[in-house]
Amino acid sequence: MHMSDIKTPFLVRMELRMMFNQFIRTLRAPSMLVFYGITLGGSFIVASVVSSFLDLAPYFSPMIQYIEDNIEKSAIFSVVGLLTVASALGGYFGLGPSQVLESSDEHIMMTAPVRPHQLFLARYLRRIVRKMMYIIIGVIVISPLLQSAHLFALSLMITIVALIFFLEFNYFVGGFCSILRTKVHAVWKSRAAHLILLPIAAVLYVPAMPEYSSNPIFQFGYPSNMVSIIIMESFGVHSIGAPIAALLVVIFIAFFIGFLALTIVVDYDIYEVFAKGRNEEVEATGGISQRIRGQVDFSKTRFKDPMMWIILKDFWSKMRTPVQFWKYVYVVFGVAFGIYLLLVQPLWMTPIPIPSEFAASLTQAFMLVIVLFTQMTVLPSLLAFVDEKDNIYLLRSSPFRSRDIILAKYLFAVVEVSLTSLPLFLLILYFMRIPGAAYLIFLAAPMLLVFSATGIMVGAYVPVFTNDPKNPPVPLAFSFPTINLAIGGLMVWLILLYGKSLEIIVFLPLLTVFFVILFLALSTRAMESFK
Amino acid sequence: MQDELELIHQMTGPELIRLAEALGVPLTYRHVSRAKIENDLVQALKLHWQTEKGKPVQKLDIPALKISNLHKEFGSKVAVANLDLEVHPGEIVGLVGPNGAGKSTTLRVLTGIIKPTNGQVTVNGYDIRKEPVEAKRRIGYIPERPTCYPSLRVIEYLTFVARIYDVPRINALLRIREFVSRFQLDEFLNSYIGTLSKGNLQRTLLAGIFVREPPFILALDEPIYGLDPRGAWSLKSLLRELRDDGSAILISTHILEVAEALCDRFVIMNHGKVVGTGTIEQLRESNPGATSLEEIFLMLTGGIPEV
Ligand SMILES: Nc1ncnc2c1ncn2[C@@H]1O[C@H](COP(=O)(O)OP(=O)(O)O)[C@@H](O)[C@H]1O
Ligand SMILES: [Mg+2]
Numbered sequence: 123m124h125m126s127d128i129k130t131p132f133l134v135r136m137e138l139r140m141m142f143n144q145f146i147r148t149l150r151a152p153s154m155l156v157f158y159g160i161t162l163g164g165s166f167i168v169a170s171v172v173s174s175f176l177d178l179a180p181y182f183s184p185m186i187q188y189i190e191d192n193i194e195k196s197a198i199f200s201v202v203g204l205l206t207v208a209s210a211l212g213g214y215f216g217l218g219p220s221q222v223l224e225s226s227d228e229h230i231m232m233t234a235p236v237r238p239h240q241l242f243l244a245r246y247l248r249r250i251v252r253k254m255m256y257i258i259i260g261v262i263v264i265s266p267l268l269q270s271a272h273l274f275a276l277s278l279m280i281t282i283v284a285l286i287f288f289l290e291f292n293y294f295v296g297g298f299c300s301i302l303r304t305k306v307h308a309v310w311k312s313r314a315a316h317l318i319l320l321p322i323a324a325v326l327y328v329p330a331m332p333e334y335s336s337n338p339i340f341q342f343g344y345p346s347n348m349v350s351i352i353i354m355e356s357f358g359v360h361s362i363g364a365p366i367a368a369l370l371v372v373i374f375i376a377f378f379i380g381f382l383a384l385t386i387v388v389d390y391d392i393y394e395v396f397a398k399g400r401n402e403e404v405e406a407t408g409g410i411s412q413r414i415r416g417q418v419d420f421s422k423t424r425f426k427d428p429m430m431w432i433i434l435k436d437f438w439s440k441m442r443t444p445v446q447f448w449k450y451v452y453v454v455f456g457v458a459f460g461i462y463l464l465l466v467q468p469l470w471m472t473p474i475p476i477p478s479e480f481a482a483s484l485t486q487a488f489m490l491v492i493v494l495f496t497q498m499t500v501l502p503s504l505l506a507f508v509d510e511k512d513n514i515y516l517l518r519s520s521p522f523r524s525r526d527i528i529l530a531k532y533l534f535a536v537v538e539v540s541l542t543s544l545p546l547f548l549l550i551l552y553f554m555r556i557p558g559a560a561y562l563i564f565l566a567a568p569m570l571l572v573f574s575a576t577g578i579m580v581g582a583y584v585p586v587f588t589n590d591p592k593n594p595p596v597p598l599a600f601s602f603p604t605i606n607l608a609i610g611g612l613m614v615w616l617i618l619l620y621g622k623s624l625e626i627i628v629f630l631p632l633l634t635v636f637f638v639i640l641f642l643a644l645s646t647r648a649m650e651s652f653k
Numbered sequence: 654m655q656d657e658l659e660l661i662h663q664m665t666g667p668e669l670i671r672l673a674e675a676l677g678v679p680l681t682y683r684h685v686s687r688a689k690i691e692n693d694l695v696q697a698l699k700l701h702w703q704t705e706k707g708k709p710v711q712k713l714d715i716p717a718l719k720i721s722n723l724h725k726e727f728g729s730k731v732a733v734a735n736l737d738l739e740v741h742p743g744e745i746v747g748l749v750g751p752n753g754a755g756k757s758t759t760l761r762v763l764t765g766i767i768k769p770t771n772g773q774v775t776v777n778g779y780d781i782r783k784e785p786v787e788a789k790r791r792i793g794y795i796p797e798r799p800t801c802y803p804s805l806r807v808i809e810y811l812t813f814v815a816r817i818y819d820v821p822r823i824n825a826l827l828r829i830r831e832f833v834s835r836f837q838l839d840e841f842l843n844s845y846i847g848t849l850s851k852g853n854l855q856r857t858l859l860a861g862i863f864v865r866e867p868p869f870i871l872a873l874d875e876p877i878y879g880l881d882p883r884g885a886w887s888l889k890s891l892l893r894e895l896r897d898d899g900s901a902i903l904i905s906t907h908i909l910e911v912a913e914a915l916c917d918r919f920v921i922m923n924h925g926k927v928v929g930t931g932t933i934e935q936l937r938e939s940n941p942g943a944t945s946l947e948e949i950f951l952m953l954t955g956g957i958p959e960v
Pocket of ligand 1: 730752753754755756
């Protein structure tokens, strides 16, 4: 017993060592450095440029006024409180603490004379250190924007840190629920065991409920309420002058207690949950590929074009996953709902009222929202190659031209992304009523075309940098939004400059075609230089 | 002592310095020949062993590995049904069977990765469920698909394992050197594991097992599979040596030549059940007409196919 306890600090040291090595490896690889440079430097420049033509500060006071007028304090408490409840549910049905395990642990750490809580503790610390570093870098990179919004202050830092501790606290709550599930299911096998969730959700939610959240004990003792107060104080919404630094300390204590408590209860069951999760992954892909073989007969297809075969293969293999099915259901209902809103304009869901004096400057914000939302919806294009996992090598060695593969992936991604983004854009169109700016929603189309091409390119480059094609290296993954935001920023800037003149009708499509062709050409090159 | 001199001779500079530190040999002079340092270290080691002499030699429990009535289900799929198996110290047992027979599942249960649905596993006398840490102290496991932490260097991994398994520092230094030489890992010592080829990864994992102190209870899942002929040969000869020194070894494989050449006893599995056990002679006796392990295997797992 005593021997194994000495091991914990050693395990922690080893985790930090691995992280450090990773960092050094990145520094030594010029291609990685370039990508990091592009990503971080690019983001910083984009943030500076955006903040130079967009003065965010004037939006804040009306927005805060709007929030204060329309959203009650207790509603904020309840909404933030729901986050904790959601984490509890997510943890219960998800992986919980076994999330920190990796596949190599299975035969190295799980078979070693090490206790699960030691492993959990070491891994968790590595995760949190890493998260902190990402957040610090992130804050530095977007600091120009924060400055322009006059948000770059101590209170913002406190808010961010409090938010992190709060989210980690929620993670511990989820971890508890995951462990609880294995314990309950060991003795109570029926599905009714899931009912245990009801009392848990209730207990977690009560302190955030409007009836109780005004109680000072709950307000200053329950993490979700405390973090709500910190956020409200630092943005000046419903401010009562609460001592946010002191609240931060209390949140930290809650975080720390949660951490200790979870570390204590972690036991060998997390290995079991981990093993099960891994097998489900394997089973899912196994089952899918079998069914495809059973149902789609490629020899009978009418299409002679290899590009169509790849599209068909992707379509069928995607359709077999439950997520995809629900996605299409969402598209159908989302579009129907959007059209309903636009046609009927129901009273119970009115658009955000926009004072006319802000209309001009809000147009810029509107375009930025379009950039951001388009970026959010094009993620499937990045996954087009990543989802192939090791099969990418099969595809690469198959008798298709790289060009056909790239084009197939691109067309399929564009179709899918266009469909899934429709509901979102209808909603934006409905809610953000900026006089005379509605036509700008069509800016989404060229962006979508270009952003999808970026996704394909970044995805195609993954196997160039690593021989583990399902795990894109961090800088590569980050370069995806960065490149897109930069191009999106460029397009917005062009519209602002030339929006009034006709040249833009020629300019924008040309630019779009240029970027699409450039990125697809680069993708083809990437495919031909796999590692 | 000759062996240790040899090992010290093979050590790199940093390794010598670490060993000197561990033995308390001062390295204060500015210029000194390597031979002198090596000599000093051997003397210090001699002294060190003398003080260690009183310690009892580690021995495994008998049987080293005992699986009784093991049953494992995945949902409704029975992967292993009522398996009984013992491995004694000084024995190599081959767990053979076609794909999907349940070999890997058996190894994963006995190493404590997954729980059995039913049944009991004792490793070196400790129940793997009740005293997992004690039970795992002696287990060395190589999985079917080897992987390792990509951002560790090979040498870091080896020292890491030595620490996790409480190998005293001096022994760890000597053993790491021994197995690095044995598995020809010298040129990769400072490589990141993520950059190793499959065979070298396998060797690193094997070295990671053997830097621990014998005797071992080994559970090796298709260990020969990723190795080149030289690697395979040196692993086989190493396993025989370890067996003769009192380790207990269980190897899962469907490469029957390897099994026949290496194992003292066989357990043949099919569809999760044991369909035959014993030495090759015993198996021949109970399956008249079959001469080689291959023929016995085919007879027991669905009949010899007609050509
Ligand atoms: N985690 C799992 N979930 C479901 N089925 C499994 C799992 N692991 C193994 N199996 C099934 O159990 C059987 C035995 O598998 P395994 O032990 O890997 O066989 P072997 O190693 O002998 O080839 C196979 O039919 C396999 O599909
Ligand atoms: Mg197997």
